[in-house]
Amino acid sequence: MAKDLEKQLEYFGVPWEEAHGYAQAVRVGNTIYVSGQLSHDDDGKLVGPAPVNASGRVTDTSNMELQMRTTYANAAKLLARFGATLDHVVEETIYVTDVDAAFAVAGPAREAAYGKEQPECASTLAGVTRLAFPEQLVEISFTVVPPG
Template structure:
C-alpha cells in the first residue's frame, strides 16, 4: 500500500478553493502552484489599474524568489529540498519579464549554475490574484 501525506500553509485560499499545498505519495512530492506570499500577505504585489490589469512587471524577480522560498519550506517538511525537484512549471503573466530574471533567480534558488530540473515556462492571461505575476508548481522525488 502506498503511503500518502499532505501539507498546508494555513492560508485562507486553501479552504476557499479546497486543496492541499503539497502531497507526498510514495517517493514523489507534488507541490500545488506556489506564489509569493508570507502568510496571507502577498510579497511584492504588482501594481494594478482600476480594471485589475498589471501596470508594472518589475516585481517579477522578487515574487519569483519568494515563491522558491515557499516551495523550499514545503519540501523541507517532507525531509526534501529543491535538490529533489525533478520538474517545475512556471506560469507567468509576462514571458519577457520572466526571462529577464528567471536565470539568476533559479540558479540562486537551486544553488547551482545548471539547475538539474526539467523546467517549462508558460505564459498565461490570469492567475489567482490580480497582483500575482507568477505561480510555480513542482514535482520532487525522494
C-alpha cells in the same frame, strides 16, 4: 475493493487553501507533488504585489524577480516538511503573466534558488493571461523525488 492510497498532505494555513479546497503538497510513495506556489508571507499576504489598474490589469512587472525568489523560498519551506529540498526537484512548471519579464530574471532567480547555474530539473515556462490574484506575476508547481 481497492486499497486506499496513502498520502501525506501539507498546508500553509493560508485562506485560499480552504476556499479552493486543496493541499499545498501531497506525497504518494516517494514522489511529492507540489501545488502552484506563489509569493506570500507567513500570514498569506502577497510579497511584492504588482500594481494593477482599475480594470485589474498589471501595470508594472518589476517585482517579477522578488515574487519568483519568494515563491522558490516558499517551496523550499514546504519541501523541508518532507525532508526534501529543491535539489530533489525533477520537474517544475513556471506560470507567468509576462514571459519577457520572466525571462529577464528567471536565470538569476533560479540559480539562487537551486544554488546552481543550471538547475538539474526539467522546466517549463508558460505565459498565462492571469493567475489567482490580479497582483500575482508568477506561480510555480513542482514534482519532487527525494532519494530513498
